[in-house]
Amino acid sequence: MELLKQFWRLAAPYWFNKANWYSWVLLGMSVGASLTMVEITVWLNEWNREFYDALAELKVDAIYPLLLDFCWLVAVIVLLLVYADWLSQLVQIRWRKWMTERLLGRWFANGTHYRMTLGDEPDNPDQRIAEDARLLTSDSVELFIGGIRSAAVLIAFSSVLWELSGDIGIPWGGEVYHVAGYLFWIALIYAIVGTGVTQLFGYKLHGLNYQQQSKEANFRASLLRKRDNAEQIALFKGEANELQHLNRSFADIVSNWGLLMNRRKNLGLVVNSYHQTAKMMPLFAGIPALMAQIITLGGLFQVRMAFMKVYAGFSWFVHSYEHLTRWSATVARVAQFEEAMEKQPPLPQPSKQQQLNCQQLDLFTPDGKKLLDKVELSLPPHSQLLISGVSGLGKSSLLRTLAGIWPFYQGQFELAEGQTMLMPQKPYLPAGTLRSCLSYPSEQCYQDTDLARVLNLVGLAHLATNLEHQGEWQQRLSGGEQQRLSMARALLAQPDTLILDEATSSLDELGAKALLETIKQQLPQTTLMMVSHQQSLQPLFERHLDLGRFAVTQ
Numbered sequence: 090m091e092l093l094k095q096f097w098r099l100a101a102p103y104w105f106n107k108a109n110w111y112s113w114v115l116l117g118m119s120v121g122a123s124l125t126m127v128e129i130t131v132w133l134n135e136w137n138r139e140f141y142d143a144l145a146e147l148k149v150d151a152i153y154p155l156l157l158d159f160c161w162l163v164a165v166i167v168l169l170l171v172y173a174d175w176l177s178q179l180v181q182i183r184w185r186k187w188m189t190e191r192l193l194g195r196w197f198a199n200g201t202h203y204r205m206t207l208g209d210e211p212d213n214p215d216q217r218i219a220e221d222a223r224l225l226t227s228d229s230v231e232l233f234i235g236g237i238r239s240a241a242v243l244i245a246f247s248s249v250l251w252e253l254s255g256d257i258g259i260p261w262g263g264e265v266y267h268v269a270g271y272l273f274w275i276a277l278i279y280a281i282v283g284t285g286v287t288q289l290f291g292y293k294l295h296g297l298n299y300q301q302q303s304k305e306a307n308f309r310a311s312l313l314r315k316r317d318n319a320e321q322i323a324l325f326k327g328e329a330n331e332l333q334h335l336n337r338s339f340a341d342i343v344s345n346w347g348l349l350m351n352r353r354k355n356l357g358l359v360v361n362s363y364h365q366t367a368k369m370m371p372l373f374a375g376i377p378a379l380m381a382q383i384i385t386l387g388g389l390f391q392v393r394m395a396f397m398k399v400y401a402g403f404s405w406f407v408h409s410y411e412h413l414t415r416w417s418a419t420v421a422r423v424a425q426f427e428e429a430m431e432k433q434p435p436l437p438q439p440s441k442q443q444q445l446n447c448q449q450l451d452l453f454t455p456d457g458k459k460l461l462d463k464v465e466l467s468l469p470p471h472s473q474l475l476i477s478g479v480s481g482l483g484k485s486s487l488l489r490t491l492a493g494i495w496p497f498y499q500g501q502f503e504l505a506e507g508q509t510m511l512m513p514q515k516p517y518l519p520a521g522t523l524r525s526c527l528s529y530p531s532e533q534c535y536q537d538t539d540l541a542r543v544l545n546l547v548g549l550a551h552l553a554t555n556l557e558h559q560g561e562w563q564q565r566l567s568g569g570e571q572q573r574l575s576m577a578r579a580l581l582a583q584p585d586t587l588i589l590d591e592a593t594s595s596l597d598e599l600g601a602k603a604l605l606e607t608i609k610q611q612l613p614q615t616t617l618m619m620v621s622h623q624q625s626l627q628p629l630f631e632r633h634l635d636l637g638r639f640a641v642t643q
């Protein structure tokens with residue numbers, strides 16, 4: 090029940106949105122094609138009787154036209170089958186596109202992606218957005234269309250079986266009992282028993298499938314982390330350690346896979362024995378009707394096909410069991426992710442005043458430990474402030490708060506009017522052209538001359554000819570060069586307030602000083618606030634603040 094509620098919350102906003110009417114049309118066409126195919130299959134069933142009767146009576150004249158009929162019946166069935174699937178895939182990709190955009194939109198809205206890392210984040214958001222959203226939409230559509238198709242097959246062929254069964258007399262205890270539609274009843278009982286047994290053997294698959302998906306995602310995420318930190322690992326010669334971790338993570342996959350495999354094997358034994366028996370069962374079951382001359386030999390083959398179809402209709406659940414368990418695990422994972430995103434409290438939007446101010450600002454870690462007590466700070470426009478303090482004091486947390494991404498504070502602060510830009514110690518350089526890397530996060534197209542000018546100013550003139558070069562800049566540039574590039578961004582953006590969090594820590598003291606002098610010279614109107622441990626930078630700042638004054642006394 091909870092699962093259905095979760096599914097409703099995920100699916101209703103798409104399917105009950107007027108803008109998505111075309112998906113309803115496509116879905117309707119796919120269902121229509123499936124139903125028409127069922128109708129044609131009923132004709133094919135009728136053809137079976139005529140064909141085998143003609144064979145039994147050696148009516149050569151009747152056989153050739155029947156062969157021709159067979160060709161067009163099969164051609165139409167194949168066309169309908171292919172187009173029903175094609176349309177269903179079109180629905181799947183439209184829905185997936187919407188769902189992926191919605192998940193991404195929510196994830197990136199209001200810094201949610203960052204805030205989720207500060208609490209108990211549901212594991213592997215990448216897997217939930219990429220893999221789970223794909224499976225959720227494709228499995229839902231396939232299960233829906235498959236369900237309707239199976240129900241139609243069931244109804245159509247049940248009535249065929251019922252008619253073919255006639256009214257058969259079963260002698261019992263000296264009396265003869267008449268049973269109508271006995272072939273239908275046999276098919277029904279056969280399928281119900283199969284469904285029950287499958288449920289019994291398959292119920293643990295749900296949990297195991299869920300575990301498997303999450304263990305696979307953990308392994309993938311670990312591999313990605315290794316790739317991102319390849320240099321550090323190589324420098325530390327940490328390969329043996331990494332290998333051990335990866336092997337352990339993969340061993341988790343293998344052990345869960347073992348459980349899943351055995352469960353599937355047991356399920357397979359049941360489903361396959363059942364399926365194999367189902368092929369002959371209708372011929373044995375039809376013998377009484379043949380003996381009672383209710384059906385002909387052609388009728389027996391018609392019974393066989395109809396029985397198989399009824400069996401397939403009833404046992405749709407049997408064969409879709411794994412599909413359903415995977416679907417339910419996926420629904421749970423995406424729903425959990427959406428719920429976690431919804432639970433994130435909105436970040437308070439700092440108000441803006443003429444100047445940056447903090448009043449009685451207390452800062453905490455995400456788990457509630459107090460870092461700084463009653464911070465008082467004011468920064469007049471165009472002034473420069475250097476903040477110092479011992480490591481782990483809470484300097485970066487203060488800057489994160491001012492940047493509006495750290496919600497763990499009490500008290501008040503106001504930012505200065507205009508644009509505020511924060512440069513962290515480790516700049517983020519997205520893969521792509523150097524041009525896009527320089528203008529990140531803005532989509533603005535700067536002139537080549539401007540880009541070359543700022544590169545020159547920050548000491549990266551040699552890169553000015555590489556503006557269109559695609560690359561992994563984070564790996565390619567040295568730590569100091571990355572920080573220089575980050576400063577080039579600030580020169581391009583010309584913010585009203587620039588906050589630097591140890592943004593020159595990878596540079597030598599002289600280089601750092603020269604770079605800051607350039608920033609001050611080029612951005613005379615910009616208010617500057619910097620956290621740094623570099624003593625040589627002190628003379629460049631007119632104001633100093635030792636944040637240790639606000640340290641929490643133990």
Ligand SMILES: Nc1ncnc2c1ncn2[C@@H]1O[C@H](COP(=O)(O)OP(=O)(O)OP(=O)(O)O)[C@@H](O)[C@H]1O
Pocket residue numbers: 206207454455456460478479480481482483484485486487
């Ligand atoms: N996401 C987090 N979860 C839990 N604790 C955190 C988190 N981020 C920071 N902290 C803790 O908050 C404290 C202050 O961290 P912060 O990065 O603000 O220090 P800092 O003064 O900038 O240190 P440094 O000079 O070494 O960069 C540290 O003890 C740190 O472990």
